[in-house]
Amino acid sequence: MNSTTSFAAMPDEQGYFGAYGGQYVPPELKQVMDDINSAYEEIRQMPEFQQELASLFADYVGRPSPIFHARRLSEQLGGAQILLKREDLNHTGAHKINHCLGEALLAKHMGKKKVIAETGAGQHGVALATACALVGIPCEIHMGQVDIEKEHPNVVKMKILGCDLIPVTRGTATLKDAVDSAFEEYLKNPQDFIYAIGSVVGPHPFPKMVRDFQSIIGNEAREQCLNKYKRLPDVVTACVGGGSNAIGMFTAFLNDSQVRLVGVEPAGEGLDTDRHAATLTMGKPGVIHGMACYVLADEEGNPDPVHSIASGLDYPGIGPQHSYLKDLGRVQYDSVTDKETLDAFMRLSRVEGIIPALESAHAVAWAIRSAPTLQPHQQILVNLSGRGDKDVDYVAGLLGL
The missing domain is CATH 3.40.50.1100 (Rossmann fold)
Known part of the structure; x- marks a missing residue:
């Protein structure tokens, strides 16, 4: 591999x-x-x-997007160092x-x-x-x-x-x-x-x-890590709905077998409910929107209603390449709940001064959960795929801010 x-x-x-x-x-x-x-x-x-x-x-989007070491968050958690690929700084605010x-x-x-x-x-x-x-x-x-x-x-x-x-x-x-x-x-x-x-x-x-267009994310990140840290990260993670920001990040690292790749799906209100959109975790192979992929569907093959706190992730299908990478075992697909996502949204905002998109906060939540299980010399690179300007009113309403 x-x-x-x-x-x-x-x-x-x-x-x-x-x-x-x-x-x-x-x-x-x-x-x-x-x-x-x-x-x-x-x-x-x-x-x-x-x-x-x-x-x-370069001149319109503002690439390359930087990699930021979230030092305060890493110190609070103990364990691995959390790095953020700042796609939220792109023109229009996302990847x-x-x-x-x-x-x-x-x-x-x-x-x-x-x-x-x-x-x-x-x-x-x-x-x-x-x-x-x-x-x-x-x-x-x-x-x-x-x-x-x-x-x-x-x-x-x-x-x-x-x-x-x-x-x-x-x-x-x-x-x-x-x-x-x-x-x-x-x-x-x-x-x-x-x-x-x-x-x-x-x-x-x-x-x-x-x-192909999104692969610039991972190509940049791989080069930035080698130049800045003289090494590749131990773990690379990104949220997965349809899967564009994740595949854009993962593609550059697919042949680096020492780099663990983790896609984070929306567990919503729990995998034991029907209020989630964890397609790769809970779905099965099927056909939707012109492609064969994993699908959350009923016994007749009709797509299930799905849910996520993040509007960009509530999709019952998944990119076909992600489906293939799951079967190969090259990428691990995990999930986090709405509550974990909301907690990560607020924590990153108040510890590092970065308001993430709710979609991206899924990957941040996974990093927050996983960092304490790793060693301080290890690195988790998170694709911070978008900023949370679009989500602040919705989150404020949920939390009564």
């Missing part, structure tokens, strides 16, 4: 990561997806595209801008007339609206009504940035329903529209494409 070619071939030409991935789409969409894949493979080889994207990462810039540039290259997307917590929506404003393409974002009410600051940002925000009231009115709604709109004119998926999910080539 530690050879340099172990993971190089993921996915195969049909978009499969082992048994997961593929294109489970209507026949009329097969050619459309293949055209997107061809355009992506073409554009990624173009020096001018790579130069434009690198320039935007989502990394792939949204790539998708917007791809849409421009393909001559698309509108970009359509879903959003849960609103970070993908804000990032995509930002990228579309930058390149001058109309943008339509579908968002569940429950999430609109929870994430008001991001809703306002999207409207200011000029996107057409579509409230989704069907079903549970959360992320899964927003995906369904956005995909239906996309199907009306897939030749002129492009569906900019917000995570490493959906039909091929999106899991590959979003991963």
